[in-house]
Amino acid sequence: MKKILYIFLTFFITSSAFANQPVDWQLGFQKAASETMRDIVNFHDKLLLPIIIAISVFVLFLMVYACIRFRASANPVPSKRTHNVAVEVLWTLIPCLILIVMAVPSFKILYKQDAIPKADITVKAIGYQWYWGYEYPDENIFFDSYMIETKDLKENEPRLLAVDNELVVPVNKVVKVMITANDVLHAWALPSFGVKRDAVPGRINETWFKAEKVGTYYGQCSELCGIKHAFMPIEVRVVTEEEYQDWLLDAKVKFAKEINEEDQFKKLASK
């Protein structure tokens, strides 16, 4: 009983709680941190859910009504009617109208996501079996991002989500993400930003987000990519512009592209 109450409560409370990552017993989406995700959540909560609930209740009512009203004892001689033009036109037209009502805002959101505004920074996410690599093409930065094993976690680092080198981006800036893969299909997904794109070897997919709040956001590879698919999380740290500039200074030294690429070759050679 307590558990049910808990689920019930979290359903309404999660939207106000810290939810840049999944929480226990969570129902519904993670809290939105970008306009795109807000659009998606509004579309789902304010349009889809009411329609879904109304249809479910209506169908349930029809079933219960038919079961009671036309049960054998109350209705011993069943009707032989097979067609009713008016009813058939209605049950074709009404669902069509409902679909149109859902499609229009849905396409609007899709097109908004698809049109990438002028990017302030560009990053490239590369999927590997089984970790992500990140590149800042304009800054000559390149690094790998591995999940931290459970035994090595520090306090406040979420299990299966925290990584050693996270992606760092400034707040309120348009970040264009180029997504590709080196071996098999992966997908770069970040629920709080409403972002999910396939990472396809030999091809670059693009998406974008504009994070509205400073914080750490977690996502996961969302295309089954092999035995360690569950262990290649995505961590994005959104910081202020000054913090980002500071990070860039450090990162340009620590993650200089040439050095890391050399490491990569060594790694491959030693395999």
Ligand SMILES: [Cu+2]
């Ligand atoms: Cu993957």
